[in-house]
Amino acid sequence: NADCSVCNFEISHYKKYADKQSIDIKFEDLNKTNLAPWGVNKDDATKRMHVEKDGVIYSGVDAFIQLWEDMPKYSTLAKIAKKPGIYQFGNILYDWVLAPALYNKNKLKKKLK
Helix, strand or coil: CCCCHHHHHHHHHHHHHHHHCCCCCCCCCCCCCCCHHHCCCHHHHHHCCEEEECCEEEECHHHHHHHHHCCHHHHHHHHHHCCCCHHHHHHHHHHHHHHHHHHHHHHHHHHHC
8 A cells, every 4th residue: 555654665665675686576556456356445455465476365464474485585584473372463463453553544644635
């Protein structure tokens, strides 16, 4: 979501790294992409990170793990994020704190414009 400064910063960082390392990862902005093949509407897409890999759509922490696994610099982070306990904590933190905070911040920002 390029409209979210935090999301845009993070995805721009991953894109720059992938380009520099010649890693074949395509990044799409939900504001410029047909979301129908993803099975989500724009509002749902703004609530969570989504990654498509091998025809499967991942969201939230699972999306980050899929992305990180394909990036050598972040592959250790993916392994850590998948560990029992850490995985569950990461999902709780992402689903109940981080993602809702960003979603609500951006919703308020749009409302104020």
